Amino acid sequence: MMIPGKECKLPLEAAVFTAHAALRAQDFGVHRVELNAPGSYPHGGLTPPVSQYLACKDARIEVPLRIMIRPRSAPADGGMDFFYTPDEVEQMERSIAAFKAAGRMDPYRGDGFVFGALRHAGPDDTALDPTARVAVDTDVCARLVQAARPYGCCFHRAFDHIADYDDELTLKGIKDVAACGFKCVLTAGGTVGPYTSHLQKLDYMATKITQRSELGDIELVVGGGLRGANVAAAVQKLGMHTNGRVWTHSAAVTDRRVGDDHFDEIELMDIVSMLSQAAVH
Numbered sequence: 001m002m003i004p005g006k007e008c009k010l011p012l013e014a015a016v017f018t019a020h021a022a023l024r025a026q027d028f029g030v031h032r033v034e035l036n037a038p039g040s041y042p043h044g045g046l047t048p049p050v051s052q053y054l055a056c057k058d059a060r061i062e063v064p065l066r067i068m069i070r071p072r073s074a075p076a077d078g079g080m081d082f083f084y085t086p087d088e089v090e091q092m093e094r095s096i097a098a099f100k101a102a103g104r105m106d107p108y109r110g111d112g113f114v115f116g117a118l119r120h121a122g123p124d125d126t127a128l129d130p131t132a133r134v135a136v137d138t139d140v141c142a143r144l145v146q147a148a149r150p151y152g153c154c155f156h157r158a159f160d161h162i163a164d165y166d167d168e169l170t171l172k173g174i175k176d177v178a179a180c181g182f183k184c185v186l187t188a189g190g191t192v193g194p195y196t197s198h199l200q201k202l203d204y205m206a207t208k209i210t211q212r213s214e215l216g217d218i219e220l221v222v223g224g225g226l227r228g229a230n231v232a233a234a235v236q237k238l239g240m241h242t243n244g245r246v247w248t249h250s251a252a253v254t255d256r257r258v259g260d261d262h263f264d265e266i267e268l269m270d271i272v273s274m275l276s277q278a279a280v281h
Contacts, residue, residue, distance in 0.1 A: 009239040015251040019055035032064045043073035057104045064110030082118040082158040112151040116158035129169040136176040145181040152183035159187040188224025195224040199237045223249030228270025235278040
């Protein structure tokens with residue numbers, strides 16, 4: 001568990017796939033939980049059933065709970081992920097409405113939703129980076145953020161595709177996310193390799209988020225292969241941003257438990273231990 005009386009430099013959010021895993025993650029000291037559908041880890045996380053969310057509440061999950069809203073995984077034909085049809089956007093709206101109607105969410109605690117949508121890059125994007133192929137779909141995202149109110153929303157790892165481009169276009173992506181009303185952006189800093197392959201870009205993003213007033217109080221959530229063996233790299237590179245605007249994120253799944261919806265508890269303990277040792281005194 002996190003050491004009582006210390007503020008963690010980089011708070012930890014755990015991606016979980018069952019109510020039981022959410023409870024165990026809370027017991028180990030995570031600061032927030034992202035709930036996904038059971039069995040959806042290989043697909044990058046999908047919308048859970050409302051019954052799974054209610055099971056979390058019945059289990060007395062007290063940390064903030066963020067609910068994944070993602071109607072499907074990447075297209076089987078190799079098409080671009082996170083491009084949604086009008087019917088799929090309506091499905092996402094209905095999912096958000098169903099969780100809100102359950103009446104157990106608390107905006108003051110920090111409960112909310114996790115989603116993201118992309119579009120093809122336009123002239124304003126290619127002017128910044130001629131190689132740009134995608135951008136934040138601000139129309140869809142603003143619509144979903146509005147549907148989620150008063151609950152906060154996090155733009156998920158669809159942002160990896162934006163972070164692949166140069167710094168100017170990455171900054172434009174952060175501005176687009178903030179303008180839609182998101183409270184945080186989850187990213188590995190790029191699409192190729194774990195987050196450790198993109199520490200320079202993540203540090204750039206963290207610096208801009210903490211320095212640019214027009215971005216409001218948006219958080220950077222660093223995930224993508226974050227495990228006990230490499231979390232020290234996040235602390236070393238990003239730990240200087242100690243204002244609570246940079247978080248870490250892990251599913252803590254390893255080869256020992258890859259076929260199980262429950263995270264690897266030893267792995268999570270390692271991550272928590274490393275972050276606790278780097279706590280702010």
